[in-house]
Amino acid sequence: MVHSTSYFCDIGPHVFPVEKFALVRAHLVNAREIEAGDLVTPAAAPREDLLRAHTPEYLDDLDALRWTHRTRMSELPLTAEIVRAYRLAAAGTTLAARGALERGCGINLGGGFHHAAADHAEGFCYLNDLAVAVRVLQHEGRIRRAAVVDLDVHQGNGTALIFSGDPSVFTLSVHQEMNYPVPKAQSTLDIGLDDRTGDAEYLRRLDAALEAVWSFAPEIVLYQAGADPYVEDQLGGLALTLAGLEARDRRVLDGCARRGIPAVVTLGGGYARRVEDTVAIHAATCRVALAAAPARTRRPA
Numbered sequence: 001m002v003h004s005t006s007y008f009c010d011i012g013p014h015v016f017p018v019e020k021f022a023l024v025r026a027h028l029v030n031a032r033e034i035e036a037g038d039l040v041t042p043a044a045a046p047r048e049d050l051l052r053a054h055t056p057e058y059l060d061d062l063d064a065l066r067w068t069h070r071t072r073m074s075e076l077p078l079t080a081e082i083v084r085a086y087r088l089a090a091a092g093t094t095l096a097a098r099g100a101l102e103r104g105c106g107i108n109l110g111g112g113f114h115h116a117a118a119d120h121a122e123g124f125c126y127l128n129d130l131a132v133a134v135r136v137l138q139h140e141g142r143i144r145r146a147a148v149v150d151l152d153v154h155q156g157n158g159t160a161l162i163f164s165g166d167p168s169v170f171t172l173s174v175h176q177e178m179n180y181p182v183p184k185a186q187s188t189l190d191i192g193l194d195d196r197t198g199d200a201e202y203l204r205r206l207d208a209a210l211e212a213v214w215s216f217a218p219e220i221v222l223y224q225a226g227a228d229p230y231v232e233d234q235l236g237g238l239a240l241t242l243a244g245l246e247a248r249d250r251r252v253l254d255g256c257a258r259r260g261i262p263a264v265v266t267l268g269g270g271y272a273r274r275v276e277d278t279v280a281i282h283a284a285t286c287r288v289a290l291a292a293a294p295a296r297t298r299r300p301a
Ligand SMILES: [Zn+2]
Pocket: 152, 153, 154, 226, 228, 268, 269, 270
């Protein structure tokens, strides 16, 4: 399990609860799900790693903190502290992915920044940690085929764009159709759900979509476990309950475990009216991942 206290960064008054990263960590430690000493801290991702998913011009803009056509679609301020937090998250997901190949499961208590494209920021996302991790592992020759299972309420458009036309990466996005982003990008498989879709219909659609992922036979699954399909989410319009979200997590993580596929958890979005709900959803995802992990097949790193 990977976490950095510097995932927190000052973004001013904002709907994105950046305090959630530390709160999820505290929740898991207090519940004795993990020992504080078990957490691994990433160092900021080197430019070389970021270049595997992002263009040099865009990375230059981030380094220089420049508002250009590449950075201005961000809905966050652009400060050195914030850019650093995103570089840490990218390194964190890469580290969790390496851990997953060794132990069956890796969890980044952050990340899931799926709106960031190769050459521009979008939404609350500057660097696409999911894409960086996949590309770094491919470059190192540790994996060839990867799948990104993105269950955030918003479509994973940045991830879809980055891997568009790349047959080695299967991108699945299950999201609310009538929500940000507009227009949508094209994932390998997109499931655009109606407003107010509830647990039963969601899980039925997810089961069918996951069959396509399993058929692809990925060597690793990166799971964007957004908490925002929750019925109480301020930026989401689906109607999943806490139990439904946990069932969703089991579909993905037990499904990977049963098939011996290493799984990487990233947190993604979550804007519940009560931040405690967002934290509880993320913590439940981690609990499901930890419970599934021992059943996994050990794989050489
Ligand atoms: Zn979202």
